[in-house]
Amino acid sequence: MDLLEYRATRTKTVGEALEQHGIDRRDFLKLCAAMATLLALPASAAEQLAVALAKARRPSVIWLSFQECTGCTESLTRSHSPSLESLIFDMISLDYHHTLQAASGEAAEAAREAAMKENAGKYLVAVDGSVPMGNPGYSTIAGVANIDVLRETAKDAAAILAVGTCAAYGGLPAAQPNPTGAVAISELIKDKPVVNIPGCPPIPTVITGVIAHYLAFGALPELDALGRPKAFYGETIHDRCYRRPFYDQGKFAETFDDEGARRGWCLFKLGCKGPVTYNACATMKWNGGVSFPIQSGHGCIGCSEPNFWDAGGFYEALSMPAHPLKVGAAAAAAGVAAGAAVTFFNRKKKGAAKAGHETTTLEDLER
Amino acid sequence: MGELQFLTWVRGSGLNLALTIFVVGVLWRLIEIYGLGRKKDLSASRSTPGASGWATILRRSLPPPGMLPASPVSYIGGYVFHVGLAVVVFLFAPHIALLTSIAGVVWPALPSQVVDFVTVVTMAAMIAVLVDRLFKPVKRFLSTFGDWFTWTLTFLPLLTGWLAVHHLLLPYTLMLAVHILSVELLLVFLPFTKLFHAFTVFGSRWFNGAVNGHKGVPV
Structure with missing residues (x-):
C-alpha cells in the first residue's frame, strides 16, 4: 500500500472500509446487533448503531505503550477473522503502535505527530502500561519520558482509553513497593475523559466495544465509579x-x-x-x-x-x-x-483487706 | 483506599490486630476470673457438688417452670438467635474455610440457601428480642449501655453478611469488607463486654450448682 492509498483508506467511512473488505450489509447488521447486545443497549439501538457506524469516519487511534508487557496488544490481536474484533479493528485507523506498526525510529514518531496534527481534537489515545513518576528515566520512548509523551499526545485528544490494569490502576508496576513510582493514566490526565478498560489483559471485545460505542454515538459509554464501562464491568x-x-x-x-x-x-x-x-x-x-x-x-x-x-x-x-x-x-x-498481673493485684487487695480486718467483739457491739 | 485495598486490610492487618486483642483479652479475663479464688470451705459437703454443677448447666439452659408463657419472646427469641448464630457462624462454607485456614479443622457445610434462611430467622429473632427489651418497662429499666452495644455488635455481622451475599446497599467488595470489619469489632469487644459469657457461661453455671450442692441444695 503506497502513501496515497494509505491516506485514502484513512479518510474512508467505516461503511466504505467494510465494503472494501467484502463485508455485506447483512453481515454488517449482524455485527451491529451483536455490538448492541455486548454494550447492553436496547435492541432498537442496533439500527441506530448501523446507521451511525456506516457514516462514521474511521477515527485515528494513537496507541502509547509505557510500563507494560504487551499482553494487552496480544489480547487485542487475538481476533479470529472474521470475528467481531477483527471487523472493528478495520473501523479505526491505527496510526501509531510500537508493536504493530511497520515504521520505526523517527518515521514512527513522525507518524504519531502527523496523526495528531491532522486529527487534532478528534483522535483517540489508547494507553497500555503505567507511567513511572519516581524517575522519568525508568521508561522512555525515543529518549522522551513517558509522562512527556503522554501529556503531549493527550493535549489534543478527544478521549483517552487506559487499556489494561497497568494503565487503568497502576497494575503490576505499582505493586508494593512500587519501585518506579508507577501511577495510573487517570491520575495524570485530568482535563480529558479517561475510560479505564482494566484486565491483565482486558478482553479484546471490550477494547473494541468501547471504540465502537464512541464511533457510533460520538460519546464514551457510561462509566462506573472506577471509570470502567458499566456495560462490561457491571x-x-x-x-x-x-x-x-x-x-x-x-x-x-x-x-x-x-x-x-x-x-x-x-x-x-x-x-x-x-x-x-x-x-x-x-x-x-x-x-x-x-x-x-x-x-x-x-x-x-x-x-x-x-x-x-x-x-x-x-x-x-x-x-x-x-x-x-x-x-x-x-x-x-x-x-x-x-x-497474672491483674490476679496478683486482686490477691494483694484481698490480702490487704483480710489483714486490715478488725474482729468485732461483744464490747464493740454493746458500746 | 480502594474497595479491594480495604478488603485486603481487613483480611490482613485488621484481622491480625483484632485476633491479637481477642487472644490477649480472652486469656487475661479467664485468668483474672478463675484467679480470684474462693475462701476455702471447711464444712463437709452435704451433697455431690460436681453432679449438682452439671445438673445446673442443663437446668439453666431450660426455662424455669411457668416462665416460658410469662416471657415467651425472651426464651424462644433467645433460643432461636443463639442456635441461628451457631449455624450461621459454623456451618457456612466460607466461614469453615477461614477456621480451616486458622485451626486446620474441617467439617461439612450447609447449602448457602439454608444458611441464608437461618440468617433471616436469626435477625428476626434478634429484632424481636430488642423490641421486647425496648417496650417492656422492667427490661428497659434494667438495660444499660452494654446491653444495647453488645446487641449491635452481634447484629451487625449478621446484617452485613446477609447484605453482602445479596448484593444490597453497597458493592459486594465493600460490603464484604464491612462485614469482616464488623466481625473484627465483635472479636475486639467480646472479652471486655457481657459477650464474654461465650467463654464463661457453663463454667459459672457449674460453679453455682456446685456451691449449692455443697450446701445441701442439689439442683
Missing part, C-alpha cells in the same frame, strides 16, 4: 459464573485434582476472586468465546481490580486471611501476663 465474575450453583450448594474443589475439581465444582476455596471481580469474562469469554480461566479449572485472580497484586495470595479463599496470621505465642504470652 457484574462480578462470580454472579455470572456457570459454577455458581455449586457455590450455593456448598460443593467445592478442595485441590486442583480432586473429585470436586474433576466434577467442575466451585473454585472458591482454591482462591477464586470471582466474587470481588467486576468483568465480563464469564459471559463474553476468551478466544472467540471458547473458554475463560474458571472454565479451564483455575480460579479468577481478580486481574481487572485495582491493586489485585497486593490483595493477598491468589490461592487463598476470600474468607481466609490475606496474609499468614502473625497472632501467636506473643499474644498468648501477653494475655497470660495481663491476667
Whole structure:
C-alpha cells in the first residue's frame, strides 16, 4: 500500500472500509446487533448503531505503550477473522503502535505527530502500561519520558482509553513497593475523559466495544465509579459464573485434582476472586468465546481490580486471611501476663483487706 | 483506599490486630476470673457438688417452670438467635474455610440457601428480642449501655453478611469488607463486654450448682 492509498483508506467511512473488505450489509447488521447486545443497549439501538457506524469516519487511534508487557496488544490481536474484533479493528485507523506498526525510529514518531496534527481534537489515545513518576528515566520512548509523551499526545485528544490494569490502576508496576513510582493514566490526565478498560489483559471485545460505542454515538459509554464501562464491568465474575450453583450448594474443589475439581465444582476455596471481580469474562469469554480461566479449572485472580497484586495470595479463599496470621505465642504470652498481673493485684487487695480486718467483739457491739 | 485495598486490610492487618486483642483479652479475663479464688470451705459437703454443677448447666439452659408463657419472646427469641448464630457462624462454607485456614479443622457445610434462611430467622429473632427489651418497662429499666452495644455488635455481622451475599446497599467488595470489619469489632469487644459469657457461661453455671450442692441444695 503506497502513501496515497494509505491516506485514502484513512479518510474512508467505516461503511466504505467494510465494503472494501467484502463485508455485506447483512453481515454488517449482524455485527451491529451483536455490538448492541455486548454494550447492553436496547435492541432498537442496533439500527441506530448501523446507521451511525456506516457514516462514521474511521477515527485515528494513537496507541502509547509505557510500563507494560504487551499482553494487552496480544489480547487485542487475538481476533479470529472474521470475528467481531477483527471487523472493528478495520473501523479505526491505527496510526501509531510500537508493536504493530511497520515504521520505526523517527518515521514512527513522525507518524504519531502527523496523526495528531491532522486529527487534532478528534483522535483517540489508547494507553497500555503505567507511567513511572519516581524517575522519568525508568521508561522512555525515543529518549522522551513517558509522562512527556503522554501529556503531549493527550493535549489534543478527544478521549483517552487506559487499556489494561497497568494503565487503568497502576497494575503490576505499582505493586508494593512500587519501585518506579508507577501511577495510573487517570491520575495524570485530568482535563480529558479517561475510560479505564482494566484486565491483565482486558478482553479484546471490550477494547473494541468501547471504540465502537464512541464511533457510533460520538460519546464514551457510561462509566462506573472506577471509570470502567458499566456495560462490561457491571457484574462480578462470580454472579455470572456457570459454577455458581455449586457455590450455593456448598460443593467445592478442595485441590486442583480432586473429585470436586474433576466434577467442575466451585473454585472458591482454591482462591477464586470471582466474587470481588467486576468483568465480563464469564459471559463474553476468551478466544472467540471458547473458554475463560474458571472454565479451564483455575480460579479468577481478580486481574481487572485495582491493586489485585497486593490483595493477598491468589490461592487463598476470600474468607481466609490475606496474609499468614502473625497472632501467636506473643499474644498468648501477653494475655497470660495481663491476667497474672491483674490476679496478683486482686490477691494483694484481698490480702490487704483480710489483714486490715478488725474482729468485732461483744464490747464493740454493746458500746 | 480502594474497595479491594480495604478488603485486603481487613483480611490482613485488621484481622491480625483484632485476633491479637481477642487472644490477649480472652486469656487475661479467664485468668483474672478463675484467679480470684474462693475462701476455702471447711464444712463437709452435704451433697455431690460436681453432679449438682452439671445438673445446673442443663437446668439453666431450660426455662424455669411457668416462665416460658410469662416471657415467651425472651426464651424462644433467645433460643432461636443463639442456635441461628451457631449455624450461621459454623456451618457456612466460607466461614469453615477461614477456621480451616486458622485451626486446620474441617467439617461439612450447609447449602448457602439454608444458611441464608437461618440468617433471616436469626435477625428476626434478634429484632424481636430488642423490641421486647425496648417496650417492656422492667427490661428497659434494667438495660444499660452494654446491653444495647453488645446487641449491635452481634447484629451487625449478621446484617452485613446477609447484605453482602445479596448484593444490597453497597458493592459486594465493600460490603464484604464491612462485614469482616464488623466481625473484627465483635472479636475486639467480646472479652471486655457481657459477650464474654461465650467463654464463661457453663463454667459459672457449674460453679453455682456446685456451691449449692455443697450446701445441701442439689439442683
